[in-house]
Amino acid sequence: MTNGVKKVVLAYSGGLDTSIILKWLQDVYHCEVVTFTADIGQGEELEPARRKAEMLGIKEIYVDDLREEFVRDYVFPMFRANALYEGRYLLGTSIARPLIAKRQIEIAIETGADAVSHGATGKGNDQVRFELGYYALKPDIKVIAPWREWDLHSRTKLIEYAQLHQIPIPKDKHGEAPYSMDANLLHISYEGKALEDPALPPDEDMFRRTVSPENAPDKAEMVEVEFRNGDAVAVNGVRLSPAHLLAKLNELGGKHGIGRLDLVENRYVGMKSRGVYETPGGTILWQAHRDIESITLDRESMHLKDELMPRYANLVYSGYWFSPEREMLQAAIDASQKAVNGCVRLKLYKGNVVTMGRESPNSLYDTATVTFEEDAVYDQHDAEGFIKLNALRLRLRSNALKNL
Secondary structure, eight states: OOTTOOEEEEEOOSSHHHHHHHHHIIIIIOOEEEEEEEESSOOSOSHHHHHHHHHTTOSOEEEEEOHHHHIIIIIHHHHHTTOOBTTTBOOTTGGGHHHHHHHHHHHHHHHTOSEEEOOOOTTSSHHHHHHHHHHHHOTTOEEEOGGGTSSOOSHHHHHHHHHHTTOOOOOOTTSSOOOEEEEOSSOEEEESGGGGSTTSOOOGGGOSSOOOGGGSOSSOEEEEEEEETTEEEEETTEEOOHHHHHHHHHHHHHHTTOOEEEEEEEOTTSOEEEEEEEOHHHHHHHHHHHHHHHHHSOHHHHHHHHHHHHHHHHHHHHTOTTSHHHHHHHHHHHHTTTTOOEEEEEEEETTEEEEEEEEOTTOOOOHHHHOSSOOSSOOTTHHHHHHHHHHHHHHHHHHHHTTO
8 A cells, every 4th residue: 555545446448548546556556456438439349348357356347338428518518608619629538538537536435545547748738627526526536647657758768577477469550559539429630750740740640530621522411410408319300319429420420521620729728739630420510500699699608609609618628617607607698699500501521510590489580671572570771770889989099090
């Protein structure tokens, strides 16, 4: 027993890093380890993680299906905000971390553990996201972050440690260590290897969820997304649960090469980082939601949401999901979504999502008002006074400048 830690809950994927961490916790802390593997739609068989944990002598193993909770309580609220980090990133990794942190803390309480551990590096954002979540939910929890404690600070040293302790090392199709990858139902992210040079393009065989736009079907496909209170509830007239709906949009988007993003972003810890993302279903959903809002939200409500969005996105990116300011923003955003109901029709074609139409029972679009034909709703003479009143300060300033 080291540092008073008797039992630790490890966020465990079964991959190289967390398998090494599991063994390292046993060797260095001499404590009981509880493994927690979250199924959030990464698309991989999770039983190997269970078997690997059993092989390493773990008695308490949690493998939890969190897909519906992930989309319903985290992805959908974020998409109501139309959140984009630095104008481009749909926050696929960021939004998964608070759910994993929450469940880890719940398991720690259930099992009487006095510590939690994660596999995030000391250079990245995830250490911040996990730990802000831990402390928000259980302020007295001890956090063990091996990457900030051990001397295994390179991929080479990790592989040497794994070989020493007979821990299986994954390989890509070329027999090399794979890209650093994070996957869930919203996206897949890739980092490392050739991607560390932002001047080099990603390898085509790296992608798992989308075909290249060049190889996508030559025939466009139409898709209709239905919304209720700001959340998508049906695709092509078929009502689906949140997780199944996002999976369906992933299937459609991936088929047509939609949702690839090559991005150099500013990490919260201060450095720039290059990552490549695949978010096919999320890209479709984001555009559809913006379009249904275009006919159901009042101008000032919409503009206020757009002003709040970057702050909301920064909070999610930086790990402040459980903060009071994010909850305040969420309450305002959710209040705007009560009338965001209706359907959006989109065309998917070779990496593009093209809006073809939108309709809503709560539409604020009034044909009688906007028509270029004669109408009895809008008196165009009223515009003269409107313009003069709004021009008053500009005219006063112009006159004043003449005296300079």
